[in-house]
Structure formats: structure tokens, C-alpha cells
Amino acid sequence: MPSDACSCPSGDGLRPVWHCQNAPNAAAAVSALQPSRNIATPRPKGACLTASLVDFQTEDQDGMCNILQVRWTLTPKTSPQPWIACSGCGCQKPFRSSGKIRLNANGKRLDAWLVYKCIDCDKTWNRTLFERRTVQDLGPSTLEALQRSDPDWVQAQEFDLDGLKRKAKRIDEPPDVILRKQTIRAASGWTLLDIEISAEFPVNLRFDRLLASELAISRSRLQALRDGGKLRAHPDRNDVFRHKVKDGVRIILDLSEIADRQAIGESAANSDNG
Known part of the structure; x- marks a missing residue:
């Protein structure tokens, strides 16, 4: 085996040392990535290096031996509900989508509506x-979807918030979601938790509340991890965890010094939701 190869059990024994982690410090791992004029001193065989949290986006994670990577797919249970003047109730009321398309032919031209119903009296809008x-x-594909009120096509219209805002001044977005968790990678002895967020439609749920609920830890503890540089998001900004969940965001937690790491990992990978 080459002297600079990793012998981590999860690897193939031929990966560069910086893929794994048991080095004295993260700086050594970073320096291993940099070109050098001198021949690098071989690292001890069997050493595994912990990846720097700072460099998690640039590392080749397929070769890393300290990652628990999961994907959370969030789907809203209830579509947005615009508030409309209801003739039956005599006041503004939230209306829910019926999931049905109404079509009207006028010569060679078509009109189309999505039918909504008042949540109290079932009057339609x-x-x-x-x-x-x-x-x-x-x-042809759009016409077919309209004719049979295709659920996927209708759902895309239901979650068109820009279109709804042109029709109603107030729109309720229920926070209830269906959450599906999928384990992508589960290395033995992992210390970094990598959560990938997938949300096709807007979700009315803040990141901090989602994480606290699904990881079974308090929001104050999340903030402490954030303040200590142990909790990061990509893309990152100062207030990202106080904003609504967004598709494509990655959440990284360094749990190397956390006693209940395994319990948090189990919560991250397993779900009773939905």
C-alpha cells in the first residue's frame, strides 16, 4: 500500500490521506491538499483524519470516513389558502383548493380556473x-393535464405564491409537512452530520424549529452549537436558521465532542413523520 494512502475500513486503501481523519490537527489535513516543493513526510499507516468543518464543501466526501449524510425531503401537507370575500359567510375567509380544474371553450380559445372552496361553508371561488x-x-401535455385535473400539475398551481398574491392580499401557509428521511452515507464512528434539504414547494417552517424538532434538541442548544462554530449551513448567512426552509440548503453539524451524538444521529436518520 502506498505510504500516503488511507487504510480506513470504509475506504479502499488507495485514497489520499486527507480524505480521512486521525491526524494531529486539521491544519495538517489542509496542508496535505496544498502543492509542496518538498516531499511530504509519510503519515502513519492506519491514521484517519477528521475533516475540517470549514472545508466540508471542498472535500471529496465519497472518500471521507467521518460523515453521516442524510437527505430530508419535505412536502407540505396543505397547500396555501388565500383569503377571499365569501358570499356565503359575508366576510373574508380562507379558501382551500379542491384540486379540480374548470375549463371553458369559447370558439377556438380556452379559459381555465382552479376551483377553491371556503373552509367554512364550501362556497366556491x-x-x-x-x-x-x-x-x-x-x-398537448398541458391540455391533457387540464382536462383530467392532473394532481402534479394542479399542485404546481396551488403553490404558485406569486400568482396567488395577485389574487389575494392575505395567504395562509400551514406549517404542517410530510418529512421523509433517507440515509445517504453512514460511516462507522462518524462525527460530522450532513443534512441535505429537498423541498420542491415552499415550506412555512423555520430551519431552527425543523432541526430542533427532528433532532430532538432544544433551539437554545442549536444556537450554542451555531455560536461555537459547530453548526453551519451552505449557502450561509447570519440569520439563515431563523428563515423558512429552502430547497438545496446543506446543514453541517460537528458532533465530535457531543456525548449524545449517536442519539442525534438516530433522530436525523429515522422519522415517524408522515
Whole structure:
């Protein structure tokens, strides 16, 4: 085996040393990535190096032996509810989508609405999707989706918040979600928890509340981890954890010094939600 190869059990024995972690410090791992004019001193065989939290985005994580990587896929249970003047109730009320499309042909042109119902009296409101569109403009796939009220196509309209805001001044976004957790990588002896967020539609739930709930730890403890540089997000900004969950965000927790690391990892990988 080459002298600069890692003999970590999770690897193939032929990866560069900086993929793994048992080195004296993270600086040594970083220096291993830099070009040098001198021949590097071979590292002891069997050594595994802990990845620097700072460099997690640039490391080749396929070769890292200290990662528990999971993907959280969030799907809202309830679509946004616009507040509309209800003729049955005599006041503004939230309306829920019925999931049904109404089509009307006027010569060679079509009008389409998504039918909503008052949550109290079931009076309907037809939300205009388009007017006076030709069949050729729509295309066969869109026309078919309209004709059979295709659930996926309808859902995309339901979560078109920009379109809804043009129809209603107030829109309720229920925070309830279906959460599916998938383990991507689970290295033995992991110390870094990597959570990838997948959310196709807007979710009315703050990051800190999501993490506290699903990792079974308090928000004050999350803040302490954040303040200590042990909790990061990518893309990152100072107040990211107080904002709504966004698709594509990565959450990284360095739990190397945390006594209940395994319990947190189990919460991250397993879910009773949905």
C-alpha cells in the first residue's frame, strides 16, 4: 500500500490521506491538499483524519470516513389558502383548493380556473389560471393535464405564491409537512452530520424549529452549537436558521465532542413523520 494512502475500513486503501481523519490537527489535513516543493513526510499507516468543518464543501466526501449524510425531503401537507370575500359567510375567509380544474371553450380559445372552496361553508371561488388561450399555445401535455385535473400539475398551481398574491392580499401557509428521511452515507464512528434539504414547494417552517424538532434538541442548544462554530449551513448567512426552509440548503453539524451524538444521529436518520 502506498505510504500516503488511507487504510480506513470504509475506504479502499488507495485514497489520499486527507480524505480521512486521525491526524494531529486539521491544519495538517489542509496542508496535505496544498502543492509542496518538498516531499511530504509519510503519515502513519492506519491514521484517519477528521475533516475540517470549514472545508466540508471542498472535500471529496465519497472518500471521507467521518460523515453521516442524510437527505430530508419535505412536502407540505396543505397547500396555501388565500383569503377571499365569501358570499356565503359575508366576510373574508380562507379558501382551500379542491384540486379540480374548470375549463371553458369559447370558439377556438380556452379559459381555465382552479376551483377553491371556503373552509367554512364550501362556497366556491374560481381562481383564473388563464383566459383566451388557444390549444396550440397550451400544447398537448398541458391540455391533457387540464382536462383530467392532473394532481402534479394542479399542485404546481396551488403553490404558485406569486400568482396567488395577485389574487389575494392575505395567504395562509400551514406549517404542517410530510418529512421523509433517507440515509445517504453512514460511516462507522462518524462525527460530522450532513443534512441535505429537498423541498420542491415552499415550506412555512423555520430551519431552527425543523432541526430542533427532528433532532430532538432544544433551539437554545442549536444556537450554542451555531455560536461555537459547530453548526453551519451552505449557502450561509447570519440569520439563515431563523428563515423558512429552502430547497438545496446543506446543514453541517460537528458532533465530535457531543456525548449524545449517536442519539442525534438516530433522530436525523429515522422519522415517524408522515
